Amino acid sequence: MEVNDMKMIDLPTRGTCFGFAGPDNHMVSLNVPAANDDGREHQFYSFDIEYDPEQPDKLTVCLLEVDQDNFIHTVRKSISFPASLLADLVSKRKATAEEVATWQAMSDEDE
DSSP states (O other), rough: GGGOOOOOOOOOOSSSSEETTTTTTTEEEEEEEOTTTTTTEEEEEEEEEEEETEEEEEEEEEEEOOOSSOOOEEEEEEEEEEEEHHHHHHHHHOOHHHHHHHHHHHHHHHH
């Protein structure tokens, strides 16, 4: 089979990454892939937590989609909210027993 005959797009996974922009190449976002039903990185969807230098105390969460031409589109976008709200939520969040069991099972598979 020639490469041109292939129908399925096999996009490489990116993992969690930072986004950089501007003349000084400052970090402006954190991109986290969405998960499939099986817990693996979703091939087309990810979440972006965006920082706007003009509103340094605000964040925006976006759902992004990669189309078949490998272009990224914003599917949904939250309103901007105080960064302290996210920090407070993260500091209070405790893993559920189910989440801990899943993480332990994943680390056992890696060994």
